[in-house]
Amino acid sequence: MPEDFITLTFPDGATKKYHKNITGFEVAESISKGLARNAISITLDSDILDLDAPITRSGEIQINTWDSEDGQYTFWHSSAHLLAEAVQELYPEAKFGIGPPIENGFYYDIDFGEESFGQEQLEAVEKKMIELARQKSNFKKRNVSKDEALKFYEERNNEYKVDLIKELEEGTITFYEQGNFTDLCRGPHLPDTSSIKAVKLTKLAGAYWRGDVNRKQLTRIYGISFPKQKLLDEYLKQLEEARKRDHKKLGKELGIYMMDSMVGPGLPLWLPNGTVLRRTLEHFLREEQKHRGYQEVITPHIANIELYKTSGHYPYYKDSQFNPMEVDDDHYMLKPMNCPHHHRIYSNELRSYRDLPVRLAEFGSVYRYEQSGELNGLSRVRGFTQDDAHIYCTHDQLKDEIKNVIDLTQFVFKTFGMPVDIRLSYRDDNDEKYGGDYEYWERAQKEIKEAADEMNLNYKIVDGEASFYGPKIDFIIRDAIGRKWQLGTVQVDYVMPERFDLTYIGSDNNKHRPVIIHRAPFGSMERFVSILIEHFAGDFPLWLAPLQVKVLPISEDYNAYAKHCADKLTALGTRVEVDSRSEMIGGKIRDAETAKIPYMLIVGERELENGTVSIRRHKSGDIGTFSLEEFLSKVDEEIKNKHLPPSHLEEE
């Protein structure tokens, strides 16, 4: 091929020849006018480029519009610049840090100096952004030398950009300009500001420069923008919907839990309905574990500090534990984890290789001193209960045991129809963060990966996320407003067996070290329940619902028959109540619907005469009249098989 031609491959596999140095815009134009009009940037192989940048090589090309992730990324990146331009207009002294696009929008970190910046100021900036966007300023790219770049920001006393530029290579530094605003930036950007039609500045936060608590805290402005007002309206509506499933709101409405300032922050009190929910979950896992060879144990909530010094937890996590208390001449601590207690139980008897694996399980409550700003409903608390277990096995058994545990965890999430992300958490090069020998780590990381591969898990490997004693598999889920939380975890540990001098007698009659697997499918009952509430939006599967059936007599004349139906259900073990208030049936139905009770049984003259019940399902409405016996077996079947609620099945 002659040198001045390149070949571009499109997402559908088609290829086309172009002159070298053709721009992305021209390529788009060659396909259709509409595409050229909507084009935002292009992605060449994995690089996102400006629309007017000359394309110098062959490769796979994608024209990015608003409908692609890369297109939105470009759109929001330019919006961040627009935000900065608006701030600069209103606050000429403001100094800019970084302003990247994020998953939903963008932010910019800004040093306002002595100026105070609050909610009220946000609106003015928002208005200014729209005003500036309408001026249709072009985003102009310019190559600058390192000296020139440094000089530019030194003149403006912007130590943040200087800090950034110092780390850049000569020859790779570019500035982007739009209107009166110039920014250090690698791009790419929109052709001009005019496509930014709707802007909402959503949050104001403090953010440390470079994420370092010891450096200055800048003001971070979060925002989101769209090419159409309608899209912004939809986004805001969606946010509002999401807030309706917030477990803090539903937890209160459904009587799941409460917080009380006299009890203390981060210390949830489980209300009767929440307790039913939690105990049902515990029973579910306890039964499953029984079938899988676990033995349950119970350990106290405090222990001598020596226990945690032996485990090595104490020096690593000193700051996130409640202060020790003095008892006689010793120091005791609220337990921040269950593992050391279980290790002592393991050591309580001489173990033979014939006994392994030993699987010790406990719903163990632990207490951790989380920073006050971190506490969040049931998701992040200072006292919580882990569905903890420790498996002591031989090296040969390790991989199979990991697979068993993964299988259990998958089974749990499948039962609730929950989508989870799986992460293999490895160590990084910061040796101070981890205990134990490097070669153990290598081995554990390898075993985990092999097990995950053999189970066909779809995972991501993340370095630096391991615990201090070993690598792990984490199960991550998102809450109603998109935040990620870790639920289940499976961790391999070669360190604790050494520290606690754990042994078993092998077939060779010698002592050997077992390996430990730490695991918690739910993670913590508190966090799991918070996610469960949001996942089902309070519309729980029948087997989990705190109140499963409400019997609604048409009038007081049918209270006795309603009671009769309820008694039959109670005898079956169903959680049932009768609404015998002197309300009209419509009112009773409404109250039961808003309380999200799965089944309503309406009984009046017709039902009394025929020994039937009229069934209403939450969210689905009237589903017809059945004999009481039919309903009993229907409920029984639905509970036994842990059906998901109808509303949820439709969504899947």
Place this chain on the structure above:
RNA sequence: GCCGGAGUAGCUCAGGGGCAGAGCAACGCUCUCGUAAAGCGUAGGUCGUCGGUUCAAAUCCGAUCUCCGGCUCCA
């Protein structure tokens, strides 16, 4: 811990130096009803807490507690 918001009846919220408000819930009475709200009435408050300014503070100021959104952290 840090930055920004918020806290008024059981719940959702209005009021913003001059008598503490509404809807829902609760309680009482009437109604006895067929698939998402019956009617009337009654009661309910140290306006998170402590202090200051003022003739007068729910309202202005300061401190503090708790909650929410971020940052940092997260066994």
